[in-house]
Amino acid sequence: MAFDPETAARLAAGIGMGLATIGPGIGIGLLTGRTSEAIARQPEASGDIRTAFIIGLALAEALALYAFVIAIILLFVA
Amino acid sequence: MLAEDSANKIVESLHELNVQRIVEIPKVGPFDFSISNVVIYMWVSAFLVFIFFFVVARRLRKEPDGLQTWAEILLNFATGHLTGQIGEKGKKYYYLILTLFCYIMLTNLIGLIPKPIPLKGYTPTANINVTFGLAMVVFFVTQYQGFSRHGVRGYMGSWLAPPGLPKALAPVLSAILFLVHFMGEFFKPLSLSVRLFGNTIAGHLIILVMLGLMLQYASAIVIIPAGLFVVIMLLFEVFVAFIQAYIFSILSVVYIESAIYAGH
Numbered sequence: 001m002a003f004d005p006e007t008a009a010r011l012a013a014g015i016g017m018g019l020a021t022i023g024p025g026i027g028i029g030l031l032t033g034r035t036s037e038a039i040a041r042q043p044e045a046s047g048d049i050r051t052a053f054i055i056g057l058a059l060a061e062a063l064a065l066y067a068f069v070i071a072i073i074l075l076f077v078a
Numbered sequence: 079m080l081a082e083d084s085a086n087k088i089v090e091s092l093h094e095l096n097v098q099r100i101v102e103i104p105k106v107g108p109f110d111f112s113i114s115n116v117v118i119y120m121w122v123s124a125f126l127v128f129i130f131f132f133v134v135a136r137r138l139r140k141e142p143d144g145l146q147t148w149a150e151i152l153l154n155f156a157t158g159h160l161t162g163q164i165g166e167k168g169k170k171y172y173y174l175i176l177t178l179f180c181y182i183m184l185t186n187l188i189g190l191i192p193k194p195i196p197l198k199g200y201t202p203t204a205n206i207n208v209t210f211g212l213a214m215v216v217f218f219v220t221q222y223q224g225f226s227r228h229g230v231r232g233y234m235g236s237w238l239a240p241p242g243l244p245k246a247l248a249p250v251l252s253a254i255l256f257l258v259h260f261m262g263e264f265f266k267p268l269s270l271s272v273r274l275f276g277n278t279i280a281g282h283l284i285i286l287v288m289l290g291l292m293l294q295y296a297s298a299i300v301i302i303p304a305g306l307f308v309v310i311m312l313l314f315e316v317f318v319a320f321i322q323a324y325i326f327s328i329l330s331v332v333y334i335e336s337a338i339y340a341g342h
Contacts, residue, residue, distance in 0.1 A: 051159055051328065058325040062269050065276030072279075 013071040020067030027060040090293075092286050095279070097205070098198050115198040116205055123184040123202070127177070152180060156327050164335045171334060174219065178212065179327040186278060186319030190312065203322075204279040206271060213267035213274075216330045221263070224337035236340040266333055270326060277322050281315045 003011075035053040039046045101113040134149040142150060153172075156179035160168045182203060189201025202208045224233040237259035239251040288304045288311070295301075 054321070054325060055328060055332065058273060058329060061277075062273045065272055065280075068276050068280060069272055 009074045013074040016074075017067055017071045021064050024060045024064040027063075028057060031056050031060065090290070092283070092290070094199055094286060095204065095282065097200070100198070115200045116202050116208065118198075119188060119200050120185065120202045120208065123181060123188055127180045127184055130180075152176070155324070156180070159328055160331055164331065164338060167338055168331070168335070171219075171331070174215075175327045175331060178216075178330060179323050182212070182274065182326055183320060183323035186322065187316070189278070189282065190315055190319065201278055201282060203274055204282055206275045209271040209274040210267070212326070213271040216270065216333060217263075217267040220266070220333045220337045223334060224340055227338060228340055233337075233340055270329060274322055274326055277318055281311065281318055285311050285315070 031053060035049055038049050042049075097114050097116055099112040099114050100118060103111045103113065105111075131149065134146055137143075138146065153176055156176045157172050160171060160175060164171070185202045185208075189199070189204060191199075193199035227233075228236065234256075237256050239248050239255050243251060285308055288308050292301050292304045292308075
């Protein structure tokens, strides 16, 4: 059974999106773990730690969102 | 038949993401100046932000009442990290960062309120043009800061390899670092806009698809879990609306700071 381009694009969007969430998932998990460790160790510095955490979170999350945009392009434009 | 029907119901529920023209204005070249629901909701949120701070500013007191307390909490939250990151030089960016924060948070929240069909609901931040426009403002402020504070030579020079390297290595490293920095400057607004756009539209898509499923398979097995999921997701979206505005403002501060202290 041969793929027509539309089916291929939909498959690529789904599989790509699933694969793209792996890396940021691991990254955000590590980040959250280390942040709670750091806050537990030094509760008085929790404000600074939280700021750094949110910046890191945003940067890690952006990777999955790039894939999300590509998936949308594949679904609706390609 | 069933497959076609289900596609229709789900696609129908996704129509909320369509841009609808309200006042038609003829095209000027490739540009379309028609007033659409996106523009209307942008105006509404800008107007609300303006009215809120206008009212608060008119009745400032030594002992803050309820409204002023809220405004002060917002100000502290949106710009508290500003002096911490940039120092005294950051004082004049209070307005920009506070406006960006309040505007983005309000547009996100306005999109979460369910609206009847005649109001043509839309979330402006779920449109990449809007978020890219906001990111371009930050980009131009950043570059203006860099060039006006350090001059073309100084600012571009801060992208090269640091002094003190061996003579043979420096030109090669400089070329590589210059390219990396140059591309990085353009990727900053791109990642800012894509992040806001992606977060907003992803939440809306998930909620709308779940609603479409509920409309299509009108049985308790689907409606109960999907309805619960929608409620939880909506609550999470309120949190996301807030955190994305915070991330946008804090990253703007980080970018502006990197231009002000270029080369350090």
